[in-house]
Amino acid sequence: SYELTQPPSVSVSPGQTARITCSGDALPIQFASWHQQKPGQAPVMVIYKDSERPSGIPERFSGSSSGTTVTLTISGVQAEDEADYYCQSRDSSGSYEVFGGGTKLTVL
């Protein structure tokens, strides 16, 4: 079965830049989205179609894609950005969706 691979954890100090990667064989041909989940809350989509930002999402959130890896970048990290982040995409056929295992972002 198709898998997306994320690092389990990323730590940054406030004001620094956090980068969270997601790797998968089908990412060159399938868009990815990113979802933020804070403890006890439902997820919120912060990036879709690799790099598009939904309305209401701060500009410090951006996404990029290169080959089999997509990256979520959070510039000028704030304490409120501490959360779990999940990438989501589809397999090469486009039939099946999959989530990465999630990355816990810690703001030191």
Added chain:
Amino acid sequence: EGHLVESGGGLVKPGGSLTLSCAASGFTFINAWMSWVRQAPGKGLEWVGRIKSKSDGGTADYAAFVKGRFTVSRDDSKNTLYLQMNSLKPEDTAVYYCSSGYWGQGTLVTVSS
């Protein structure tokens, strides 16, 4: 902005059935591909299944673990998504979310005797 509200969760015995609903508003539901995603306690997000818009065929796809036990359907006249779950197992215990990019608040399903 889109708004999704799930309902129908609860406690069910192993082998039992449950139907979840997801009421949508604030976006064009009829054109949306809709998914069910679950999250077991302390675990990550897990895709359950997705139904395409009727204009894109209206077909549903499922994660391998579903194995014919779950059915995703939609009623575009009611802007509502459904998840029919049969032959439930303890490992199906999770918060179930509907999603279109927007997310609902989730509904808890507990499978236990």
